[in-house]
Amino acid sequence: MFSQADSVKGQGVGSAYQELIKLLRTRLVDDFYVTINKYGQSDLTHYHTINPTYFLNSFSKARGRKIGYVHFLPETLEGSIKLPAPARQAFYDYVISFYKRMDQIVVVNPIFIDKLVAHGLDREKIRYIPNFVAKSEFYPQTTVQKNAFRKQLGIPLDKFVIFGDGQVQERKGVDDFAKLAQANPDIQFIWAGGFSFGKMTDGYDHYKALLDNPPKNLTFTGIIDREELVNYLNIADLFLLPSFDELFPMSVLEALSCHTPVLLRNLDLYKAILDGYYLSGNDYSELNEVIHKLVKNPTILKEYSALAKKASEQYSEEHLAEIWRDFYNEQYRLGVELGQIRP
Structure with a gap:
């Protein structure tokens, strides 16, 4: 190697x-x-x-x-x-x-x-x-574990949480993630990731300003260890990755392995590998519509949690x-x- x-x-x-x-x-x-x-x-x-x-x-x-x-x-x-x-x-x-x-x-x-x-x-x-991904590292936690981490972060147990992760850059759809947070003040949004390439990151000044002054209900954690990601994925009601381009994001596999429902931008590359296992939207408006539907219909979340579990077995x-x-x-x-x- x-x-x-x-x-x-x-x-x-x-x-x-x-x-x-x-x-x-x-x-x-x-x-x-x-x-x-x-x-x-x-x-x-x-x-x-x-x-x-x-x-x-x-x-x-x-x-x-x-x-x-x-x-x-x-x-x-x-x-x-x-x-x-x-x-x-x-x-x-x-x-x-x-x-x-x-x-x-x-x-x-x-x-x-x-x-x-x-x-x-x-x-x-x-x-x-x-x-x-290894199921020994990314797995569904108990309710006690989830509640304890929410308490540690100061997030109410009944608060709807949307989590995304990846490098903070235009390609990852971070602007839409922030825009969705601003449009849904009753939901807690969390993004884990930072500037892996420092000031070489395309649009660095713009995203540095966003990180310094995000919407009140959006938390940027910065780059965190993979060992800690499992905690965030488990407290999330929904994993959201609004990327415009990807190959096969590990973050999606990690979410599926935790049985967390997944919402992605509607891209052909996902259809080739995950068709039927995730929710999707073509743009900001459609992603926002899906989020509203999920908040009102918890049964859909349970359905996609079961589909996440099924998908994780295929990529075990x-x-x-x-x-x-x-x-x-x-x-x-x-x-x-x-x-x-x-x-």
Whole structure:
């Protein structure tokens, strides 16, 4: 494994990476010997981030068969990082060059296969494997636990809570989240996340002003540890992520694993992976309508809590352990056949 995914807090890439490492060192510990950021001889080398040093070492024969993890595409970075036009284009070109260096690409959402092909990658070398979360970390808590955390935060037990998380940036739909809070003063809104890329964040000044002066019923927690997210997800009556673009957000999987009903912006990429398990709206007005309906009809929340539980089983570590075991073994066999690995 080569990765710097956990070097910047508050990113879904880091969460996905940590989950896979944990899976390999628990459920698949007898199948594979794993090293992290070490340059010795290996049969398979799995790159989780696109650091220039990794690009250079991908030319070494010691790398064996090279696997690249696609957590983002150039177009998904729009609205996330602010760069001058020439630098932005150079970076986007580098991203695609890195992916093309790989012998095998893994995407976390099938809708990005066609987009990678459009960038010039070979369709036969692209595989879809979804993200997942460990139920030991994200799980439904007892009523006693939920009430205790609400009391700790000073939130009344009967207060409707809407929770969202992710980096504070335009792409995540933070403006609509704040606008919805302003339009629904009787609801407590909470957003967990901050500026993972500091002042390089697109629209930094605007969002810094929002964080400094949010609506009274909106709390920005800043970046918090994943271990604490389970508490927020459990006190939430609804998880809301109004993003305009995503791959496969870990935050949604974490919410589903806690059996928290999920409301998302209506995007094609969600239909490919979660169709039928979540509520949706096309824009601010429709999201607001859904929220009003849920507040008045608690039975709908119970229905989508049950659907969240069902979805979480599909993206559980038990299920994905089998998929990753088969995938790595297949890649090893291919590497031997192609002379990339000495058996």
